[in-house]
Amino acid sequence: MAQRIPRDESLSRVHGVGSLFSAAYGNVGSSIYYALGVTAAFALGLTPVAFVISGLIFAATAATYAEATVMFPEAGGSSSFARHAFNELVSFIAAWGQMLNYTITVAISAFFVPHYLAVFWPWLGDSPGDIIGGAVLIVALALINIRGTEESAKLNLILAVADLATQVILVGIGLVLVLSPEVLVDNVHLGVAPTWSDFLLGIAVGMIAYTGIETISNMAEEAKDAARTIPRSVGLTVVAVLALYLLIPIVALSAMPVTQDAAGHYATELGSTFADDPILGIVENLGLAGTPTEILRYYVGVLAAVILLIATNAGLIGVSRLTYSMGQHRQLPEGLRQVHPKYRTPYIAILIFAAIAILTLLPGQTDFLATMYSFGAMLSFTIAHVAVIQLRRVKAEAERPWKPPLNFRAFGFEVPLSAVLGGLGTFIAWLVVMALNPRTLVVGLGWMALGIAIYVLYRRNQGLPLTETVKVVLPEPLGVEEVEYRSVLVGFEDEEAFSPEMVATAVKLASKRRRGIHVHSMMTVPTNLPLNAAMPEKEADAQSKIEEAKLIGGQRVTGHVSRVRPGQAGYSVADEAAEIKAEAIVVGLNYRNGVPLYDKTLQTILGERPCRVIVVSDPTEKSPVVPGAALAEAGR
Numbered sequence: 001m002a003q004r005i006p007r008d009e010s011l012s013r014v015h016g017v018g019s020l021f022s023a024a025y026g027n028v029g030s031s032i033y034y035a036l037g038v039t040a041a042f043a044l045g046l047t048p049v050a051f052v053i054s055g056l057i058f059a060a061t062a063a064t065y066a067e068a069t070v071m072f073p074e075a076g077g078s079s080s081f082a083r084h085a086f087n088e089l090v091s092f093i094a095a096w097g098q099m100l101n102y103t104i105t106v107a108i109s110a111f112f113v114p115h116y117l118a119v120f121w122p123w124l125g126d127s128p129g130d131i132i133g134g135a136v137l138i139v140a141l142a143l144i145n146i147r148g149t150e151e152s153a154k155l156n157l158i159l160a161v162a163d164l165a166t167q168v169i170l171v172g173i174g175l176v177l178v179l180s181p182e183v184l185v186d187n188v189h190l191g192v193a194p195t196w197s198d199f200l201l202g203i204a205v206g207m208i209a210y211t212g213i214e215t216i217s218n219m220a221e222e223a224k225d226a227a228r229t230i231p232r233s234v235g236l237t238v239v240a241v242l243a244l245y246l247l248i249p250i251v252a253l254s255a256m257p258v259t260q261d262a263a264g265h266y267a268t269e270l271g272s273t274f275a276d277d278p279i280l281g282i283v284e285n286l287g288l289a290g291t292p293t294e295i296l297r298y299y300v301g302v303l304a305a306v307i308l309l310i311a312t313n314a315g316l317i318g319v320s321r322l323t324y325s326m327g328q329h330r331q332l333p334e335g336l337r338q339v340h341p342k343y344r345t346p347y348i349a350i351l352i353f354a355a356i357a358i359l360t361l362l363p364g365q366t367d368f369l370a371t372m373y374s375f376g377a378m379l380s381f382t383i384a385h386v387a388v389i390q391l392r393r394v395k396a397e398a399e400r401p402w403k404p405p406l407n408f409r410a411f412g413f414e415v416p417l418s419a420v421l422g423g424l425g426t427f428i429a430w431l432v433v434m435a436l437n438p439r440t441l442v443v444g445l446g447w448m449a450l451g452i453a454i455y456v457l458y459r460r461n462q463g464l465p466l467t468e469t470v471k472v473v474l475p476e477p478l479g480v481e482e483v484e485y486r487s488v489l490v491g492f493e494d495e496e497a498f499s500p501e502m503v504a505t506a507v508k509l510a511s512k513r514r515r516g517i518h519v520h521s522m523m524t525v526p527t528n529l530p531l532n533a534a535m536p537e538k539e540a541d542a543q544s545k546i547e548e549a550k551l552i553g554g555q556r557v558t559g560h561v562s563r564v565r566p567g568q569a570g571y572s573v574a575d576e577a578a579e580i581k582a583e584a585i586v587v588g589l590n591y592r593n594g595v596p597l598y599d600k601t602l603q604t605i606l607g608e609r610p611c612r613v614i615v616v617s618d619p620t621e622k623s624p625v626v627p628g629a630a631l632a633e634a635g636r
Contacts, residue, residue: 021233021240028210028241029163030311032248033304034112035209037278038370040249041271043202044194045187045258048249054206055242057429060422061210061381063404064388066234067416070402071391076325078384083329085387085394087467089455092331094383096451099322099353100376100444106315106357108208108369109308110134110141115276116308119301127364130276135358137312142354145316146340146347147540159307166303167244170282174251177287184250187258193266201436204429205370207377209245231402252278255285276366279304315357316350323349324551330470333458342540345547371437375444378430385423389415485509485583485612487516490549491573492588493601494523494538498545499588502616503552506586509614510556519559520576521545522569531563570604578610586614 036047043050068081076083079095114133118125124133194202256269274281283296324346327337340347360369391398393413406417434441456466464470488506492498503517510516521542525531539561546559564572577585587605589598606613 021236025160025164025237025240028237029160029167029244030109030307031209032167032245033116033279033308034108034276034366035206035370036249036252037271037275037281038208038366039202039206039271040252040268040278041275041367042194042198042205044198044266044268044271045184045189045253046194046199047202047206047253047270048184048246050199050202050206051209051245051249052242053203054209054429055238055245057207057422057425058210059238059242060418060425061384062234062238063418064381064385064416064422066231067400067403068384068388068391070230071398071400078380078387079322079325081384081387081391083469085390088329088331088469089467090383090387091329091469092326092455093448093452094380094387095322095326095331096448096455097376097380097383099319099451100447101373101380102315102318102322103353103357104360104369104373104376106138106312106319106354107134107361108366108373109311109315110137110357111361111364111366111369112276113137113305113308113312116280116301116304118277119280119297125276131362131364134361137309138316138354138358138361141309141313141316142350145313145320145350146345159303159310162303163307164240164244166300167248170279170286170300171244171247171251173286173288174255174282175247178251178255178285180254183254183257187253187268189258189266193258193260197436200432201371204374204378204433205367207426207429208370208373210241228402248282252282255282255287277301277304316354319353320346320350321551321554323353328471330459330462330464331455333454339548339551340544342544345544346551368439371433371440372444374429374433375440376447378426378433379448381426382423382430385419385426388419389423392416485516487518487580487582488584488586489573489577489580489582490517490519490586491569491576491605492519492521492542492545493569494521494542496588496590498548499616500548500552502586502588503549503557505614505616506584507553507556509584509586510553517549517553517557518576518580518582519546519549519557520562520573521559522562522564522572524566524569525563527565531565567600570601571608573601573605574608574610582611584612584614585609586616589615589617 039050040047065077069077072080072084074080076095077098079091079098082094083091111130111134114124114130114137117133118129121129123129252270253268256274258266258268260266269285270278270281274284279300280297283293283300286293286296288296323332324337326332327334336349336352337346338348339345360372392415393411396413404416404418407414408417409415434444459466488510490502490506492502503519506517523535523538523542525533525535529535542561546557546561549559550557562572562576573585573587576582585605587602589602602615
C-alpha cells in the first residue's frame, strides 16, 4: 500500500541544490562499482588519465544538459532538446539511443549485483551463478514494476550519502596506506601497456562511469528556482565525480599494480581478478589486517549490491517512462506503450526491454555491455551537444536563464565552447567504440536500424510525416481560468475508472516548477469489515490509478491510497485537500444513460470544498456537452 506522504514532502516540497546533487550523484556514483574494472582492463596504468579525460567530456556534457534543461524544464533529455532544435526524427534517434542506455544499464547493473553478494555466497561470483542471479533479478524487478512501484526519494538520498561517504573513506585509507607515486609511474608503458588503441577505447568505455546524467533533466520539473539550483547541483556533481574518479583509480592501481606475465602480457588484478567487483578488490588490497578487512568487505558488498539493485530498477522505470513518452509523441506503436488492464503500467514495454536486457546479459561479457552502453550514450550525448548549438542559432532570442561560461561568436550567433568540445569528445568516442569493436558496431547499428525502421513503418502506416511532431492529444481543460495552481488534488473513487482527462487537466493547471499534483485514490471498505481489512484486489486497483497518473504527469505526481467507508468519499477528498492545502480539486463527472449524474460524492465535494473544484466530463460517455471539457469550476 502506498504510504501517505507528509504535507511538507509532497505538494509543497521542491528540490534545492542539496537534494538535486544527492539524486544526481546517487545515479552517477553507482557506476564506479562496475566501470572501474572494465576501464582498467583496457587502459591499465593510464586508467586515472582515462577517467580524467572522460570526466572532462562529462563536465562539458553536464553543462549542455544544464543549459537546455533550464531552458526547457521537462523530462526527456537529449530527445527533448533535439525536438526543439531539429525535428521529430532526430528526437526519435536520440530517444532510441537512450532506450539502449537504459536497457544496458539494467543488464550491467544486474550482472554486478551477484558479484558483490558473493562476499556471502561465493558461487554467485562465477559463471553461471552471476548470469542466473542477474537474470532472476531482472525478472523479479520487471514483475514488481508491472504491478507498480514507487521510488523512495528518502532511501535514495540516504544511499547516495552512504555511497559518497564510503568512497571518500576508501580513498582516505588508500592514500595513507597504499599510495605509491613510484608504482603509478612504473604502471605506465606508453604505447605498449596500454596500446594507444586500448587507451582510446578505455576513455570511451570510461564514460560508463558517468551513467545517470539524464537525472538532471528528469528532475527539472521538481527543481526550485531551476535557473539557480540546477547549474549549482550539476557543478557539485561534476566536482565530486571528477575528484573521486581520479583518486579511486590512483588508490586501486597503487594497491593492484600492472604486472607482466611470462608471455609478456601486461595486466592488473583490477581489470582481471577483480574486474567484476573492483571496489571489493580495493578493500582486499588496502593492507588492513584480519577483522577490519572482513567487516569492510561485507559492508561494501551489501552497499554496492543495494545501490546497483536500485540502478537496475531505475533503468526499468526509465524504460517504462521513456516508452510512454515516445508513444505520446507518436514515435512508437500504441501496442508498445499499452498499459496493463489491472495495474495500469506499460507492461508490454517492461517485458520486452527486460527480455532484451537478459539476452545481452547471457554471454556474461562485461566488455561488450560496456561498449554497447558507450555506443548509445555517446550518440545521445552528441545529439544533445549539437542540439544546444542549433538552439543557439534558431532560437537566439529565446530566454536562457543559465548559460555555461566560455562562449564565442561564429556564423552570426553565440556558440558555447562546452558544447563544441563536448560534442567533439562524445562523437570521437562513439567512432572509437565502433572502429575498435566490430561486434559493437554491428549490434549498435543494427539496434538503430531496427528502431528507425519501426519508426518509419509506424509513421507511414498512420499517415504521419516523419519529421513533424504529432503528439497524442490529451484533452485541454476548457472553461477554466488559465492560471497556475501550486497544488492540485485529483480524486478517484474505487468504482470509478481511471480518467486520463482528469490527470491531463491537473497537469495543465499545476505549476510546472512544483511537484504539484497529488492523486487521492480511494477504496471503499464495507462497514462489516475493519477499516484495515486485507483487500488486495481493491488496493491494487486503487494503486494502479496512481501509477498510470505518474505515466502522464511524470515526477510531478505523488499519491496515496486512502480507505473510506461507504458514502464518505466526498468528505475524504475535501479533508485531504484541506490538509495538503490544495488550491484546486479535479474530480470526474459520471453519466447514466448519457445524462450527467451529480451524485452524493460530487455534491459533498462541492459543499465541503476548501478550494476551487474543477469537474471534468468523461469522454467515454455519450455526453450532451463537449467531451473532455471541464464542465464546472466552483470557487471557494
